[in-house]
Amino acid sequence: MSTKGKAYIVGAYEHPTRKAPDKSLAQLHAEVAKGAIEDAGLTKDDVDGYFCAAGDTPGLGGLSMIDYMNLNLRHVDTTDTGGSSYLVHVGHAAEAIAAGRCNVALITLAGRPRSEGMATGTAPRAGNPNQPDLQFEFPYAPATANMYAMCAMRHMHEFGTTSEQLAWVKVAASHHAQHNEHAMLRDVVTVEDVVNSPMVTDPLHRLDCCVISDGGGALVVTRPEIAKSLKRPKVKIIGTGEAAKHQMAGHVDLTYTGGTKSGKAAFEEAGVTPKDIKYASIYDSFTITVVMQLEDLGFCERGKGGRFVSDGNLISGVGKLPFNTDGGGLCNNHPANRGGMTKVIEAVRQLRGEAHPKVQVKNCDVALAHGTGGSLGTRHCGSTVIMERE
Amino acid sequence: MAKERKIASPEPTVGSEPYWEGAREGKLLLRHCTSCNKVHHYPRALCPYCFSDKLDWREASGKGKVYTYSVMRRAPEPYVIAYVTLDEGIKMMTNIVDCDLDKVRIDQPVKVVFKPSENGQPVPMFAPA
Numbered sequence: 001m002s003t004k005g006k007a008y009i010v011g012a013y014e015h016p017t018r019k020a021p022d023k024s025l026a027q028l029h030a031e032v033a034k035g036a037i038e039d040a041g042l043t044k045d046d047v048d049g050y051f052c053a054a055g056d057t058p059g060l061g062g063l064s065m066i067d068y069m070n071l072n073l074r075h076v077d078t079t080d081t082g083g084s085s086y087l088v089h090v091g092h093a094a095e096a097i098a099a100g101r102c103n104v105a106l107i108t109l110a111g112r113p114r115s116e117g118m119a120t121g122t123a124p125r126a127g128n129p130n131q132p133d134l135q136f137e138f139p140y141a142p143a144t145a146n147m148y149a150m151c152a153m154r155h156m157h158e159f160g161t162t163s164e165q166l167a168w169v170k171v172a173a174s175h176h177a178q179h180n181e182h183a184m185l186r187d188v189v190t191v192e193d194v195v196n197s198p199m200v201t202d203p204l205h206r207l208d209c210c211v212i213s214d215g216g217g218a219l220v221v222t223r224p225e226i227a228k229s230l231k232r233p234k235v236k237i238i239g240t241g242e243a244a245k246h247q248m249a250g251h252v253d254l255t256y257t258g259g260t261k262s263g264k265a266a267f268e269e270a271g272v273t274p275k276d277i278k279y280a281s282i283y284d285s286f287t288i289t290v291v292m293q294l295e296d297l298g299f300c301e302r303g304k305g306g307r308f309v310s311d312g313n314l315i316s317g318v319g320k321l322p323f324n325t326d327g328g329g330l331c332n333n334h335p336a337n338r339g340g341m342t343k344v345i346e347a348v349r350q351l352r353g354e355a356h357p358k359v360q361v362k363n364c365d366v367a368l369a370h371g372t373g374g375s376l377g378t379r380h381c382g383s384t385v386i387m388e389r390e
Numbered sequence: 391m392a393k394e395r396k397i398a399s400p401e402p403t404v405g406s407e408p409y410w411e412g413a414r415e416g417k418l419l420l421r422h423c424t425s426c427n428k429v430h431h432y433p434r435a436l437c438p439y440c441f442s443d444k445l446d447w448r449e450a451s452g453k454g455k456v457y458t459y460s461v462m463r464r465a466p467e468p469y470v471i472a473y474v475t476l477d478e479g480i481k482m483m484t485n486i487v488d489c490d491l492d493k494v495r496i497d498q499p500v501k502v503v504f505k506p507s508e509n510g511q512p513v514p515m516f517a518p519a
C-alpha cells in the first residue's frame with residue numbers, strides 16, 4: 001500500500017539552543033514537542049501518536065517521555081536507526097496515519113552531548129558485550145570518524161575523489177550558515193581552509209567533520225483533512241524509503257550506502273526523479289557522507305559525486321542542487337549526534353518558503369530529505385523522504 | 391614506528407571461544423559452513439548465508455591486502471584502522487601495525503600478527519608482508 005499523499009507535515013520546530021547545560025534531556029524533548037505542536041496550530045491533546053528513537057529518549061523506549069508529557073496515545077513507535085530515525089519516523093507516521101492508527105503524530109529528538117562533554121567522533125564507544133560484532137571490532141578502536149574516513153579513503157582510491165572536492169561540501173554549508181543566527185559556525189570557509197585544517201583521521205580534516213551540539217527538533221504529521229483545516233502551508237509526504245546495509249558476512253563494500261535502496265523506493269513511490277528535486281537536505285555527518293549519498297540517490301553517477309559537489313554546486317542561488325540551507329551538521333547543529341530531524345525541518349522550511357531569504361530556493365515545490373544512521377563503515381540505515389508543497 | 395596503543399580486550403561470548411583460543415595459538419580462524427561451503431566473518435552460530443548450524447573452523451592463510459584504512463591522529467597514540475581482504479575472499483576489520491603510519495596504502499600486501507590486549511589475550515592484526 002502506498003502512503004503517497006495520505007499524510008502531511010504540518011508542524012516543524014528546531015530548538016534554538018546549541019548548548020544547554022541548564023536544561024534536562026526530558027525538558028528539551030518537551031520543549032521541541034511544544035514548539036512543533038504550536039507551529040502546527042494544534043494542541044497537546046490532539047496528539048494520539050508518538051514517535052521517538054530509543055537511543056536519544058530517556059527511559060524505556062518512549063515510555064518516560066510519554067509519561068513526562070502526559071500524552072494520551074493510541075500509537076507508539078520507538079524505532080531507532082541512529083541519526084536517520086526521524087526520517088524513518090516520518091515514513092512510519094504516514095503509514096500509521098494511512099492505516100487509521102493515529103490522526104496526529106508527534107516526532108521528537110533531543111540531546112545534549114556538548115554539555116555532557118562527549119568526544120563524539122574520535123573516541124571509540126564501547127557497547128553491550130552481547131552485541132555480536134563488538135568483540136571482533138572494539139579491540140581495533142573504531143570510532144565514528146575513522147569508520148567514515150575509511151569510506152572516504154576507498155572512494156578516493158576507486159574514483160579519484162580528492163580532498164578538495166570533499167571540501168566543497170563544507171564550503172557550501174558555510175555559505176548557508178552565515179545567514180543562520182543560531183548556527184554554531186557562521187564564518188564562510190574556503191577549500192583551502194578545509195584542506196589545511198588539522199587532519200583528524202586520514203583523509204578527513206577537522207573541517208570535514210560535523211559539529212557537536214546540544215538541541216533537538218520535532219515534527220507533527222497528520223491526515224489530509226486535518227492538514228487542510230490548519231492555517232499552515234501544506235507539505236505533503238509523497239515518497240518514503242528505508243534500507244539497512246551492513247558488512248554482508250565479510251563481503252564489505254564501502255563504496256555505497258543504504259541510500260541506493262531507500263532512495264529508489266522513495267522516488268518510485270513519489271513518481272518523481274532526482275531532476276524534479278528543487279532542494280535536498282542531505283545528512284552531513286562528514287563531507288564524504290554527502291558525496292556518497294548524492295551518488296546513491298541518483299543525483300549523479302557512482303564515483304562522480306566529488307565532481308558534482310565541486311565549484312559551489314550545492315550553494316543556494318549558485319549551484320544546481322541547493323542543499324542544507326540551514327548550514328547542516330557541518331556548520332549549524334547536530335543535536336544528539338543525530339542529523340535526520342534537522343534535515344526534515346529545513347526541507348519543510350524550504351517548501352513553505354520560510355527559509356532565510358538569502359538561501360530560500362525559488363519555486364521550491366518538491367524537496368528531499370535523506371540521512372544515514374549508524375556507521376557508514378559497518379552497519380547503517382539509510383532513509384529518504386520526498387515532500388511536495390500543495 | 392608508532393608508540394604501542396593499549397588494545398581493549400575482547401569479551402568472548404558463548405560459542406566464540408575457539409576463535410580466541412586459536413588466536414592464543416597464533417592461528418586466525420574463520421567460520422566455515424559445511425552445508426553451503428562458504429566462510430564468513432565475524433563468526434556466527436548460524437551461517438549468515440544459509441542459516442545452517444553445521445559449522446566448523448578453518449585456519450586462514452593469514453595473508454591478505456589492505457582494502458581501506460585510516461590513520462586516527464586524534465588519539466593518545468595514533469593508530470591505523472583498516473579492512474583487510476583475506477586471501478580467502480572475505481574482509482575483516484583490523485589494525486595495521488609494525489609499520490610507518492604514513493606508509494600504509496590500499497592494496498598493500500599484509501600478513502597476520504598477534505598483539506596482546508590489556509588482559510593478555512592476543513588479537514589478530516596485520517603487518518606489511
Ligand SMILES: [Zn+2]
Binds near residue numbers: 440441
Ligand atoms: Zn551456509
